[in-house]
Amino acid sequence: xxxxxxxxxxxxxxxxxxxxxxxxxxxxxxxxxxxxxxxxxxxxxxxxxxxxxxxxxxxxxxxxxxxxxxxxxxxxxxxxxxxxxxxxxxxxxxxxxxxxxxxxxxxxxxxxxxxxxxxxxxxxxxxxxxxxxxxxxxxxxxxxxxxxxxxxxxxxxxxxxxxxxxxxxxxxxxxxxxxxxxxxxxxxxxxxxxxxxxxxxxxxxxxxxxxxxxxxxxxxxxxxxxxxxxxxxxxxxxxxxxxxxxxxxxxxxxxxxxxxxxxxxxxxxxxxxxxxxxxxxxxxxxxxxxxxxxxxxxx
Amino acid sequence: xxxxxxxxxxxxxxxxxxxxxxxxxxxxxxxxxxxxxxxxxxxxxxxxxxxxxxxxxxxxxxxxxxxxxxxxxxxxxxxxxxxxxxxxxxxxxxxxxxxxxxxxxxxxxxxxxxxxxxxxxxxxxxxxxxxxxxxxxxxxxxxxxxxxxxxxxxxxxxxxxxxxxxxxxxxxxxxxxxxxxxxxxxxxxxxxxxxxxxxxxxxxxxxxxxxxxxxxxxxxxxxxxxxxxxxxxxxxxxxxxxxxxxxxxxxxxxxxxxxxxxxxxxxxxxxxxxxxxxxxxxxxxxxxxxxxxxxxxxxxxxxxxxxxxxxxxxxxxxxxxxxxxxxxxxxxxx
Numbered sequence: 170x171x172x173x174x175x176x177x178x179x180x181x182x183x184x185x186x187x188x189x190x191x192x193x194x195x196x197x198x199x200x201x202x203x204x205x206x207x208x209x210x211x212x213x214x215x216x217x218x219x220x221x222x223x224x225x226x227x228x229x230x231x232x233x234x235x236x237x238x239x240x241x242x243x244x245x246x247x248x249x250x251x252x253x254x255x256x257x258x259x260x261x262x263x264x265x266x267x268x269x270x271x272x273x274x275x276x277x278x279x280x281x282x283x284x285x286x287x288x289x290x291x292x293x294x295x296x297x298x299x300x301x302x303x304x305x306x307x308x309x310x311x312x313x314x315x316x317x318x319x320x321x322x323x324x325x326x327x328x329x330x331x332x333x334x335x336x337x338x339x340x341x342x343x344x345x346x347x348x349x350x351x352x353x354x355x356x357x358x359x360x361x362x363x364x365x366x367x368x369x370x371x372x373x374x375x376x377x378x379x380x381x382x383x384x385x386x387x388x389x390x391x392x393x394x395x396x397x398x399x400x401x402x403x404x405x406x407x408x409x410x411x412x413x414x415x416x417x418x419x420x421x422x423x424x425x426x427x428x429x430x431x432x433x434x435x436x437x438x439x440x441x442x443x444x445x446x447x448x449x450x451x452x453x454x455x456x457x458x459x460x461x462x463x464x465x466x467x468x
Numbered sequence: 469x470x471x472x473x474x475x476x477x478x479x480x481x482x483x484x485x486x487x488x489x490x491x492x493x494x495x496x497x498x499x500x501x502x503x504x505x506x507x508x509x510x511x512x513x514x515x516x517x518x519x520x521x522x523x524x525x526x527x528x529x530x531x532x533x534x535x536x537x538x539x540x541x542x543x544x545x546x547x548x549x550x551x552x553x554x555x556x557x558x559x560x561x562x563x564x565x566x567x568x569x570x571x572x573x574x575x576x577x578x579x580x581x582x583x584x585x586x587x588x589x590x591x592x593x594x595x596x597x598x599x600x601x602x603x604x605x606x607x608x609x610x611x612x613x614x615x616x617x618x619x620x621x622x623x624x625x626x627x628x629x630x631x632x633x634x635x636x637x638x639x640x641x642x643x644x645x646x647x648x649x650x651x652x653x654x655x656x657x658x659x660x661x662x663x664x665x666x667x668x669x670x671x672x673x674x675x676x677x678x679x680x681x682x683x684x685x686x687x688x689x690x691x692x693x694x695x696x697x698x699x700x701x702x703x704x705x706x707x708x709x710x711x712x713x714x715x716x717x718x719x720x721x722x723x724x725x726x727x728x729x730x731x732x733x734x735x736x737x738x739x740x741x742x743x744x745x746x747x748x749x750x751x752x753x754x755x756x757x758x759x760x761x762x763x764x765x766x767x768x769x770x771x772x773x774x775x776x777x778x779x780x781x782x783x784x785x786x787x788x789x790x791x792x793x794x795x796x797x798x799x800x801x802x
Contacts (some may be wrong), residue, residue: 201606208601208608212615214672219622221640222630235638279510286507293501298508305519307729307783309754312776315529315761315769316522319539339518342511371503400623402736407762418625422740425629432633439626450621451614 219443226436234432248437258438260413261420264330265399268416271334272398276341277391281383283342284349285375289361302343310403313339318407328410336408337398345390352386353379392453399446417442530559530774536767552770559774572756573775580732580752583667587734588727590671592720595678600712602679603686613683620676628740631669632656662742662750670737674730678723685719686712721794728790729783753779 225233226248228240252258286292287299317336318327326332356379364374380387402418409415412423421442424435534552563573602613619627634641635655642652653661689712697707713720738747738755744763751759753775761772 204601204604204606205608208598208612208616211598212612215616215618215676218627218630218634218672219618221634222626225633234633234636234640237640237643279514282507283511286504290501290504290507292504295504298512301515302511304784304787305515306726307733307780307787308519308523309733309776309779309783310735310758312526312773312780313519313522314758315773315776316525317518319769320522320525335514335518338514342514346511371507375507396623400625400736402625402739403758418623418736421625421629425632425743435629436633439629443622443626446623447618447621450617 222436222443223440225432226440228433228436231431231433248433249441252434252437252441256434256438257413257415257420258441261415261417264409264414265416265418267330268333268337268405269395269398271330272337272341273391273394275334276338276345276394277387279338280342280345280349280390280394281380281387282375283346285353285379287346288350288353289358289371302346305339305343308339314403314407317404321408327408328414330414332408333398333401333405333416336404337394337401340401341394341397345393348390348393349383349386352383352389356382388453392450396446396450526773526776529770530777531556532770533558534769536765536769539769559770560778563771563774563778575749576751576753576756579663579750580754583663583670583752584728584731586667587670587674587731588724590667591674591678591727591731592724594671594675596682596716598675598679599682599686602683616679617676619673620680624673624736625740627673628669628737631665631672632741635665656742656746659747659749662747666738666741666750669741670731670734673737674727678727681719681723682716685716689715725787725790728786732783733779 224237224240227244227246228234228237229243229245229247233240283298283302287295313336317332321327321329321332360378360382361374364378369377399416400418401416405416405419406422409419412420415423417438421435421438424431424438531554532552533555534550538552539550563569566572598616602609602616633639636642637654637656641655645652653664655661655665693711693715694707697711702710732752733754734752735754735758738750738752739758742750744759757772757775757779760768760775
């Protein structure tokens with residue numbers, strides 16, 4: 170962190186005058202240089218760990234990370250072929266997709282109806298619902314994980330995808346509902362009125378008019394649910410016992426046990442996971458900013 | 469006819485559109501709420517079934533001496549019924565005031581408070597700094613933004629492992645420090661450096677969310693305010709202090725609250741950075757509670773759940789005070 174702090178304190182005061190100068194079309198070259206330097210340094214810090222992981226994944230054996238200089242001479246994709254051919258990678262991929270897509274579909278639908286209700290309607294219990302939604306964000310896993318383990322044990326849901334989908338919804342839905350409420354607030358209320366005049370019920374208005382308009386907001390919520398489900402560690406680690414049902418978050422841990430750390434395979438797997446997720450992320454990230462802002466400024 | 473709207477955005481209660489007559493309103497009332505309740509029913513059902521019910525059950529568990537040896541379990545074909553018994557508030561007494569309370573609870577509590585404060589302050593200041601820089605018109609702005617979002621785009625459990633390799637004893641960070649003739653701390657073994665590393669990694673992971681949220685907030689500030697301030701001869705600092713910061717208020721209050729809650733309950737980073745059993749002194753309350761319930765034998769379910777109740781109480785108290793404080797300062801976003 171020591172690399173980032175000084176750069177920030179220097180440039181924050183400098184950044185504001187640069188903005189004024191620019192509007193008159195005479196940006197100071199010094200201000201621009203400082204800005205570029207600061208942003209470049211921060212970008213480097215942001216990207217370095219990921220690039221380093223990629224670099225190590227090309228190394229020949231598990232101790233390569235100790236001698237990074239030697240990797241350059243013998244770059245190889247052998248780790249990737251090993252992971253794809255000799256590990257449960259595709260099983261993990263399947264589990265992760267089932268859990269993540271299940272969470273996304275169920276979570277977004279549930280969050281959308283709630284978000285619409287709290288955006289457009291005032292009903293008794295409205296305040297407490299908003300409060301509960303916020304509070305569930307505060308639920309530490311520690312309080313739920315033990316009773317859930319018992320309950321799912323009784324229901325025979327340990328080691329089942331449903332357990333994870335349901336649990337992920339608890340964390341993802343309240344926040345998505347907030348996000349979507351913010352988004353629905355930005356859709357003109359006249360549209361609802363028009364639908365009403367045309368004889369649609371509130372459900373009709375919601376499904377036929379509002380949902381299509383809210384597509385960017387839904388994309389953000391869907392993405393949030395997807396990412397939450399993919400990244401969930403605690404419940405997946407505890408509830409998935411059969412290694413063919415591991416999600417990536419659990420599977421990746423198996424490379425690094427107490428006794429043996431196969432860093433090269435771990436790195437290759439990590440890259441294989443990170444690439445599709447990041448691509449997906451970049452496809453929706455424009456919307457993400459809008460969605461966050463709508464949710465953030467309107468609450 | 470049913471009313472799906474009884475509120476317009478951005479308007480106060482007084483100046484909304486004229487409403488239908490009294491009789492009509494009463495007739496609509498029932499239907500209006502019926503629709504609202506139908507729409508929130510799924511969430512209420514989901515939250516009730518998988519949050520409220522386990523919560524009640526968890527509360528009961530904290531009043532027992534449940535552990536993995538006396539809980540109901542199935543070994544092969546034999547089902548063994550639970551034999552744990554009710555012991556009242558003994559778990560709480562033991563955690564808060566028992567002979568080991570400092571080592572087990574209070575030391576972790578203090579560290580959790582330090583961890584949360586440090587992380588949120590770093591997230592916010594660095595995030596705001598980067599957002600201000602990204603909000604300037606300059607070449608390559610989109611490129612910088614894409615790069616800066618990387619820590620958020622790549623799943624945490626992937627990047628934490630990357631940090632673990634880099635922070636290892638002979639990992640790249642110590643190699644660089646060594647070549648600069650700087651001290652090479654034992655990041656993953658020494659308690660102080662473990663904590664330092666945990667805060668560093670969490671900061672790295674959490675800044676993009678703050679940055680993007682605040683960037684969105686900055687872009688929604690009316691630019692004429694800056695022009696007016698400039699006309700009045702305000703310095704850059706005064707503009708930042710009196711235009712930018714107030715303009716960011718509602719975004720800030722939301723993201724800081726979420727930041728505190730998420731950081732307080734941050735599980736994955738510490739759990740994965742130090743492995744399931746490493747670094748007992750760098751565990752925050754959440755990971756420590758997990759350790760009690762699932763990381764040791766026999767698993768102490770009752771104490772783990774009691775930690776959970778204590779954590780939830782702490783957060784609830786914090787959130788209430790935070791809201792009261794926001795309300796008093798008239799910056800409530802909710």
